[in-house]
Amino acid sequence: MCDCDCHKNYNLDTLIPLVGVITDIKEQTPDVKTFRVNALEGGKLFEHKPGQCAMLCAPGVSEGMFSITSSPTNKEYQEFSIKRCGQLTEYLHSLKVGDQITVRGPYGNNFPVDTELKGKNLLFIAGGIGLAPLRSVINYVIDNRQDYGTVDILYGSRSADDLVGLDEIQNVWMNTPGINVHLTIDREQEGWDGHVGFVPSYLRELEFSNDKTVLVCGPPIMIKFVLQGLQEMGFTKEQVYTTLELRMKCGVGKCGRCNIGSKYVCKDGPVFRFDEIDELPNEY
Amino acid sequence: MKKIAKSNLSALFAKINETKDLYVPVKNGEQVNFAAYSEEAEVDLTALKTVKSPKDAFFPQSENLYTCFNEQGKISITPEELQDKDFVVFGMKACDIKGIEVLDKVFLSEPVDSFYAARRQHGIIVGLACDKPEESCFCTVFGINPAEPTADVAVYDDEDFLYWNALTEKGNALTETLCDLLEDADNTAVENKKKEITAIAEKLPYANLSLEGWNGDALTEKFDSPIWEELYKPCLACGTCTFSCPTCQCYDIKDYNTGNGIKRYRCWDSCMYSDFTMMAHGNNRTSQMQRFRQRFMHKLVYFPANNDGMYSCVGCGRCVDKCPQNLNIVKVIKAFEKGGKA
Numbered sequence: 001m002c003d004c005d006c007h008k009n010y011n012l013d014t015l016i017p018l019v020g021v022i023t024d025i026k027e028q029t030p031d032v033k034t035f036r037v038n039a040l041e042g043g044k045l046f047e048h049k050p051g052q053c054a055m056l057c058a059p060g061v062s063e064g065m066f067s068i069t070s071s072p073t074n075k076e077y078q079e080f081s082i083k084r085c086g087q088l089t090e091y092l093h094s095l096k097v098g099d100q101i102t103v104r105g106p107y108g109n110n111f112p113v114d115t116e117l118k119g120k121n122l123l124f125i126a127g128g129i130g131l132a133p134l135r136s137v138i139n140y141v142i143d144n145r146q147d148y149g150t151v152d153i154l155y156g157s158r159s160a161d162d163l164v165g166l167d168e169i170q171n172v173w174m175n176t177p178g179i180n181v182h183l184t185i186d187r188e189q190e191g192w193d194g195h196v197g198f199v200p201s202y203l204r205e206l207e208f209s210n211d212k213t214v215l216v217c218g219p220p221i222m223i224k225f226v227l228q229g230l231q232e233m234g235f236t237k238e239q240v241y242t243t244l245e246l247r248m249k250c251g252v253g254k255c256g257r258c259n260i261g262s263k264y265v266c267k268d269g270p271v272f273r274f275d276e277i278d279e280l281p282n283e284y
Numbered sequence: 285m286k287k288i289a290k291s292n293l294s295a296l297f298a299k300i301n302e303t304k305d306l307y308v309p310v311k312n313g314e315q316v317n318f319a320a321y322s323e324e325a326e327v328d329l330t331a332l333k334t335v336k337s338p339k340d341a342f343f344p345q346s347e348n349l350y351t352c353f354n355e356q357g358k359i360s361i362t363p364e365e366l367q368d369k370d371f372v373v374f375g376m377k378a379c380d381i382k383g384i385e386v387l388d389k390v391f392l393s394e395p396v397d398s399f400y401a402a403r404r405q406h407g408i409i410v411g412l413a414c415d416k417p418e419e420s421c422f423c424t425v426f427g428i429n430p431a432e433p434t435a436d437v438a439v440y441d442d443e444d445f446l447y448w449n450a451l452t453e454k455g456n457a458l459t460e461t462l463c464d465l466l467e468d469a470d471n472t473a474v475e476n477k478k479k480e481i482t483a484i485a486e487k488l489p490y491a492n493l494s495l496e497g498w499n500g501d502a503l504t505e506k507f508d509s510p511i512w513e514e515l516y517k518p519c520l521a522c523g524t525c526t527f528s529c530p531t532c533q534c535y536d537i538k539d540y541n542t543g544n545g546i547k548r549y550r551c552w553d554s555c556m557y558s559d560f561t562m563m564a565h566g567n568n569r570t571s572q573m574q575r576f577r578q579r580f581m582h583k584l585v586y587f588p589a590n591n592d593g594m595y596s597c598v599g600c601g602r603c604v605d606k607c608p609q610n611l612n613i614v615k616v617i618k619a620f621e622k623g624g625k626a
Contacts, residue, residue: 086564256534
């Protein structure tokens with residue numbers, strides 16, 4: 001278990017959820033909505049660290065693990081960006097402001113924002129909904145700007161309509177000193193005058209210096225070619241972090257589902273460094 | 285050391301049952317399994333192994349976690365009550381007791397599973413030394429002594445008497461409540477019995493099975509071995525091995541709509557099943573070879589890696605007895621020892 005004190009307020013078993021209320025829904029792309037969740041009495045359900053996850057449940061429908069996309073520096077609420085792709089997410093997308101769900105967590109480890117990432121030049125690379133876990137870190141870094149070096153964000157999607165949180169990217173991130181945002185979409189599109197091309201090839205074009213610490217999230221195929229590109233640019237695996245995702249039920253390393261070798265993604269992950277992933281058996 | 289005449293056992297069970305729930309091996313048709321004691325129950329202390337392990341006294345096959353009500357969009361949650369009454373499991377064998385120690389590593393590690401912890405707190409185990417360990421038994425390979433159940437009370441069946449030796453505070457307290465029924469005894473009969481059991485255990489066909497090379501450090505070497513591909517093929521993915529196993533801990537969490545709320549329950553699951561790791565995003569163990577490998581790697585490599593070398597197998601031999609395809613952990617260990625098919 002992580003060394004945080006997240007569970008100190010739990011009088012109950014961690015399998016017993018809290019009730020949360022949806023207080024805002026942003027339709028970000030045709031298939032991604034960002035849900036704002038509050039405790040019934042207002043405020044946050046619990047504290048978390050960037051990269052941690054929570055189990056969201058529509059009682060009687062299903063339950064699933066989602067990364068908490070808001071930064072812990074946000075003191076008012078937590079947000080979850082959810083792509084519609086299965087039974088549970090389909091149902092969550094049908095919910096309205098004021099509807100209640102159950103939430104338990106936070107689960108898992110976090111990006112090492114207070115240790116290994118401190119003072120480093122950071123490069124965030126995300127594809128599609130893969131921005132969700134990184135957004136938590138990016139906003140944490142923005143709110144603690146003095147603790148980190150330069151920040152580059154490379155973000156790509158299928159089309160301009162599929163870029164999650166474009167509002168915040170253009171109005172907040174692009175206006176923060178020392179933060180460079182590089183956007184790309186897969187194919188030409190009317191009204192888009194930015195870069196066109198896949199994330200791994202744009203990465204090569206950008207010719208970043210290899211002194212950066214990299215956080216990458218996105219589809220497995222993107223991650224694979226991004227890692228190849230980074231290595232060709234002289235980055236080592238010790239410099240690159242990502243998150244893994246496997247089926248989970250309990251969230252606390254007991255139900256036996258999400259292990260890769262002797263590591264449980266819910267408890268020992270979801271954040272792994274690539275040299276750590278190399279030590280795991282090839283079963284993820 | 286105490287003893288009681290076996291002819292008087294029903295009085296002992298009735299006395300325990302006055303204040304506590306009592307689980308005993310009960311014969312039902314051809315099978316013996318642990319069940320709640322009643323006067324009508326056909327208690328059978330002669331069966332060496334129950335078909336199902338007694339782990340569900342602590343980790344039930346199915347248990348409710350909470351009830352969720354949704355009234356006009358307002359959700360409320362009522363957690364299930366934790367076990368708060370003492371209960372006795374009478375007649376557990378040394379291997380199955382060690383199986384509970386394995387489950388302790390899972391459920392009592394942080395964050396503690398409070399449902400399991402409450403049952404462990406209130407459960408009193410009366411262990412019964414194995415009368416005659418049989419061919420499929422290999423508990424000694426895991427350092428377990430079938431003559432010394434590490435329970436709250438160790439009990440020995442010797443002809444007309446049951447010898448009773450309290451080993452813990454819980455055991456002493458239970459003994460205290462039964463003082464009218466138990467009489468003092470000397471150790472001679474029990475010491476002889478232990479020697480008999482040990483002599484049998486030493487001669488069992490799997491007694492010399494070697495675990496050399498099976499540990500947390502062997503992960504990559506064992507995982508990548510071509511032997512799995514040779515071994516798994518007969519596996520039907522029926523899950524019998526996991527459901528009869530005293531250490532298998534995998535569980536599922538599900539909802540049941542009662543019409544008056546949603547019951548959230550958990551139940552045993554099996555890593556042998558094809559949908560065990562399936563999700564909308566994909567599945568990381570799509571072949572039966574991968575699932576087969578997962579089960580044995582977990583017991584012999586992953587679990588020791590996380591638990592100071594402790595294996596997640598206790599050599600009870602149920603999988604040896606029950607697998608319809610005659611696949612089991614002994615076969616796996618032997619195949620690796622020979623570097624190919626056993």
